[in-house]
Amino acid sequence: MSILTRIRQINRRRALGWAAFSYAVAVLSGAFLGAEITLRSKTRRVKGEFVPVGRRGNSVYLPASPETLSRGVVGIVPLLPNKGHAVLGPPKLAGTLVRRDILEERGVLPNGSLAWVSTFVYNGTPGQLGIDYEATSVHTEVGNMPAWHIPAVSGERDAIAIVIHGHGGQRAQALRMLPALRRSGVASLFVTFRNAHGAPRVGKGYLSLGDSEAEDVIAALDWAKAAGYGRAMLYGFSMGGNVALSVLRPRHQPYPIPVTGVALDCPALDWRDTIRSNGQRYGIPGFMARHIGNFVQYLVTRRSGQDFDVVDQLAAAPGFRVPILLWHGTRDATIPIRQSDALARLRPDLVEYHRVEGAKHIRCWNIDPAKYDAELEAFIGRVLPGVGV
Template sequence: MTHDHSRTRPGRGATGLSNLRRHLPDQARWPEVVMYGVGGAASMFALSAGLLTVGARVMARLPLVPRESLRGRPDVTVRAVHSDRVHLDDSPTTARDGLLAMRQGGGTVHVRLGPVDGRPTPTTISRPLLAVDTEEQLQVDRARSNGFFWSGTPETAHGLPTEEVVVESPVGHMPAWLVRPDPDHGAAAGSSDTWAILIHGHGSARGEALRVIPLLHRLGLTSLAITYRNDVGAPASADRMHHLGSAEWEDTEAAIDFALAHGARRIVLVGWSMGGGIALRTSLRSAHRDRIVALILDSPAVDWQDILIYHATALRAPARMRELALWMMTSRMGARMVQLREPLALHEMTPAYYAEHLTHPTLLFHAMDDRTVPPQPSRELAALRPDIIEFVPVEGASHTREWNRDPGRYERRLADYLVRVLELQDEVGRIEVPVRDPAIPALEGSIGLRL
């Protein structure tokens, strides 16, 4: 009989190894256990690190990538339209005190609404219909709120002669509105060589300046509402990314060059949100610092690290992810990971840095209910430099909506400040505000577009 040696010899195949492993004492098997443990841990670590990196990259790119498509998204529901009022679904946007405007059809419909005056039902609010700026009427449908309140251009909204000019910046031709003070339209004489450079915010547009241009015009100042790189209608930067003011200040510097070449002697920088941060950075780095006489800041981005951490925390991002995202934005190696051509100088955009280097008188408005750019860094900057900064906290207003909360109070504070700092004639400061009645009927040729 043939003897099957494989049945009595220690197994060499998979089955034999399994049998052998079962009979090894635990101490003899620990290298094998460690090998599997290390392999599993390495896999989990690689997976976690990969997810952390991907999350940080997304977080870092969010404020850098222009998102123009978000401008037209409806955020208000119209429930009823009457001849003198509009009923809207109750929401943080519609229920906030102050003025509100809305558009439909991308601007084919544009209306101006007054403060909340009632609650027709538990879920709706009522606002008076102040004016309709377009031929088409508001419909019961979804609509888009317009925080700028006015639409179109300074000419179509306010009847102020407006020139479309081009500012030559390091990245190309930047379109801008030029509004010269015209005595035939109520402008005071004697200050046309003082130019206000108006700088809109992140993802915003020149129309943001429409709320203050009538006042500046009445005071006799020349207004230049600019665009900057990556705006609609303006050239893109080399990486097609926002630099949060780190590079955009160069476009404001180009606007100052334009103003000085066309008769300006004094410059006032006016900025909203990121535009306020751009104004601050320009005031520190400009070759024409001696020509800048004042800054007007509205909910400015004083501290980008604080802003980014605030929003990341709201999204419940882990601390390590927040740190990695900031590293990607501020280091050369990290910048390449988010497709920035150069790292951002966020360390130069903080209250401490501005407080150390700022030399220009500054009027700083900030909305206390701001959930986009938290007000604490503005308060901190003002506290560090009370000698040159006047801080105006505005209760009940959301981001860059201080004018909307109370146009008369906003314009009075701004007018008094400019009269004092620019040493304008006293009678100029006694103008009636708001200069432009929010309920004034639409001008012939008015449009509902956001420009």
């Protein structure tokens, strides 16, 4: 019997039924996984890879991988035989290896060591940069949130930057920007929020994508006021950007101290769009990604009571009243750059927008650190005039 004959003998109604069932199982499986990641994602370690290191003079040779081949600078921390840290320049192929030149080095990065390498550059505390800091905590209604306080170089307690990590992120991911913050003259408070790694768990441990987390940033402003600071800017990464913009909602005002500006790095501005986009990111066809995305939203709302309208910052944009510094990378596969494009279009009177060619999610700094730092320092000088003088 030929194959065509066998195909003709298949019961079409039964085949369609099995196809529909298989499709439904795929959509439901994807949606349940997506909802779990959306509600609970958190990591214990800063993302990176462990690699063997070959060193010759001021050059380091690493196995080729997505992390070691990433555009711009990376950081490397040797695990054995001793501790140290180095910042490595852009990659160059050397046969089957990747060569990067050492730009900065603290301690020793020995030949033959096993090391952690990452586009996040640092994986420790401000002490990894040789900067003094205070390990403190921000008191909130749901518990004490761990934080790092880095005083201004001048010692003056005038202005402070509240630095907010992202979804599943950690404070160390923003240490790349700490030298620029220090040069600008501001103090810094690197905060955590409820249900993130190391912070108190509330209820079932669900994130609210920027809504209730904003209350923890308001508590950080209370901390800053009690510590003697008189004004602040907010600096948010990814979901931390949504948290920062949620602080601008009228229900959180007046603030304990004035908030005069907001800096955003690859912010999550529209979670519905982000959920749909992340479905397609893994090769799921567009129509299926839409179905999965819609069901993820339903499950998230059903499980946690999440109101996606409350964290839709594009809809809220007409109400923003403070200057916004915005970076977004054109290769961001986590948060679609079209969201930042839309915010810049909606509020050209407030938004200073830097569209960074070739940058991945919250890796804009890595492409051109000097340029990024200069933009950050200039913005701080504009929204916190007189700081550091």
